Amino acid sequence: MEMHEFILDLFLILISARIFAEIFSYMKMPPVLGEVFAGILLGPSLLGIVEVNDIIRIIAEIGIILLLFEVGLETDIKKLQKEGVKSVIVALFGAIVPFVGGFAVSYYMFNLPLIVSLFIGGTLTATSIGITIRVLKDLGKERSSAAQVVVGAAVLDDVIGVILLVILADFALTGEVNMENTIKIILLVAFFFTAAPILAAIMSKFIHMYDSRYRRLPGFIPTIVVSLILFFAYVAHLFGAPEIIGAFAAGIALSRRFFLPFGIALKADPNFVDKLESQMRPLIYLFTPIFFVTVGLSMNLRVIDFTSADFWLLTLVLMVVAVVGKLGGAFLIRRMDNLKRIIIGTSMIPRGEVGLIFAELGRSVKIFTNEIYSVLVFIVILTTLVPPFVLKYLFKLEKDKG
Numbered sequence: 001m002e003m004h005e006f007i008l009d010l011f012l013i014l015i016s017a018r019i020f021a022e023i024f025s026y027m028k029m030p031p032v033l034g035e036v037f038a039g040i041l042l043g044p045s046l047l048g049i050v051e052v053n054d055i056i057r058i059i060a061e062i063g064i065i066l067l068l069f070e071v072g073l074e075t076d077i078k079k080l081q082k083e084g085v086k087s088v089i090v091a092l093f094g095a096i097v098p099f100v101g102g103f104a105v106s107y108y109m110f111n112l113p114l115i116v117s118l119f120i121g122g123t124l125t126a127t128s129i130g131i132t133i134r135v136l137k138d139l140g141k142e143r144s145s146a147a148q149v150v151v152g153a154a155v156l157d158d159v160i161g162v163i164l165l166v167i168l169a170d171f172a173l174t175g176e177v178n179m180e181n182t183i184k185i186i187l188l189v190a191f192f193f194t195a196a197p198i199l200a201a202i203m204s205k206f207i208h209m210y211d212s213r214y215r216r217l218p219g220f221i222p223t224i225v226v227s228l229i230l231f232f233a234y235v236a237h238l239f240g241a242p243e244i245i246g247a248f249a250a251g252i253a254l255s256r257r258f259f260l261p262f263g264i265a266l267k268a269d270p271n272f273v274d275k276l277e278s279q280m281r282p283l284i285y286l287f288t289p290i291f292f293v294t295v296g297l298s299m300n301l302r303v304i305d306f307t308s309a310d311f312w313l314l315t316l317v318l319m320v321v322a323v324v325g326k327l328g329g330a331f332l333i334r335r336m337d338n339l340k341r342i343i344i345g346t347s348m349i350p351r352g353e354v355g356l357i358f359a360e361l362g363r364s365v366k367i368f369t370n371e372i373y374s375v376l377v378f379i380v381i382l383t384t385l386v387p388p389f390v391l392k393y394l395f396k397l398e399k400d401k402g
Contacts, residue, residue: 009050010059010290012042013297017289030388032134035289039296052297056290062226063291064130066284069225070277083145086333087152093329094153094348095160098124101321110314115172116372119362122168123376124322126161128352128384129154130291135388136347139395146340150347153329161354165361172365203228208272221279291353298356299381304374314375322383323349339401343394349387355380 016038024034042050102121106112112120132154136142167182211220305311327345331338359376362368368376 006053006055009056012050013038013056013290013293014286016042017293021289030135030138030392032131032138032292033385033388035292036296036385039293040299040301041296042293043297043299045296045299045301050297052294056294056297059287060291060294063287063289066225066280067130067133067288067291070280070284083149084152086149086336087156089332090149090153090329090344090348091156091160093332094127094326095125095157095164097328098322098325099164101325102318105317105321109317112372116362116367119168119172119358119367120318120372120376122161122164123351123355123358123362123380124318124325125157125164126351126354126358127154127157127326127348128295128350128354129157131295131350131352131384131388132347134288134292135350135391138388139392141395146343146347149333149344153344153348157348161358165358168358169361172361172367211272211275219279221276222283225280226283295353295356295384298353298360299377301377301381303370304378305371308371311371311375311378314372315378318375319379319382322351322379339394339398343391343398346387346390346394349383351380351383355383 017035020034020038020041021031022034024037025031041047043052099121102124103117106117106120107114129151132150133142136144136147136150141147163182163186170182207221207224326348327342329348330341330345333341333344356377359368359373359380362376363373
């Protein structure tokens with residue numbers, strides 16, 4: 001890509017994200033949907049004037065990492081620990097049931113091949129923590145107890161999803177599961193969850209001490225946070241399997257997830273947190289919309305044949321599995337009213353970019369036919385765009401009820 005082309009693409013992404021976020025906000029709709037719509041408008045679904053490339057993906061990834069850093073700053077660690085068991089229940093149910101259900105429906109009801117059915121189940125497993133968290137923030141509910149359950153569950157769900165992605169990718173490309181790659185990613189994730197809080201606490205104390213005692217120049221905090229993002233992304237690549245899927249999985253497991261405990265660890269001094277937020281907010285508001293526009297850019301409505309009866313039958317059945325699989329886990333939580341359970345379950349439904357990655361991988365290695373690929377893209381689109389409206393209505397009901 002020529003530099004001037006990239007500059008034009010970035011201009012279109014940023015300006016359209018802002019315009020449509022403002023329009024959707026004015027119409028009392030979640031602004032994040034305006035940003036996703038901007039991507040649908042610019043991408044292959046409609047105008048086809050912006051194409052996702054590696055540079056845009058990297059910038060988008062920085063955006064979602066910064067969003068998770070902000071979530072860490074706003075997360076109530078006591079609530080998160082208190083809701084930990086609930087998060088595990090929601091995450092495990094929300095990963096296992098859609099996978100098993102998607103596989104069973106595809107393999108036994110529609111008689112699809114084994115590997116195709118496995119990939120369909122894997123696609124339905126995904127949860128997009130980025131979409132979920134942004135919607136909760138747009139609605140001002142990011143600090144509620146339900147949000148803490150969702151944050152914990154979405155992180156676990158994401159990790160389960162990328163491990164599953166590595167296993168299925170090896171199976172698709174080689175005809176067998178490469179246990180070395182799989183074990184490497186699992187060990188990486190286990191190491192991360194053990195070491196991340198310790199690393200986060202050490203780094204946060206260093207940043208706090210240096211900023212309060214030795215700093216001479218402005219801009220220290222944004223520089224060090226962005227530097228850490230780049231460093232952990234590189235370390236993630238080093239730990240990842242040599243294949244691109246392994247590196248992607250490691251990137252999500254390490255570079256993204258580090259910044260949740262990092263943000264939490266920086267909260268020891270409330271005045272310092274206020275300073276952190278004021279300095280980081282411009283960067284977060286700049287980069288985060290790029291991620292959501294990229295989600296829209298990755299969708300392609302033109303691949304969908306809306307006239308096919310088989311398309312609608314398979315879509316309907318898999319959609320039921322996709323929704324019930326995420327909602328069901330919330331109803332296993334004890335001593336909680338049903339409305340809050342529905343809010344938690346609905347928050348887990350968006351598939352977003354992770355679901356699209358599964359679908360695109362299946363298409364690129366010629367596992368999915370165009371029809372099956374279009375069904376999965378349509379399900380990802382619906383599960384990404386509809387829940388924000390439902391959540392807004394559910395929170396209104398909760399407010400009226402309270």
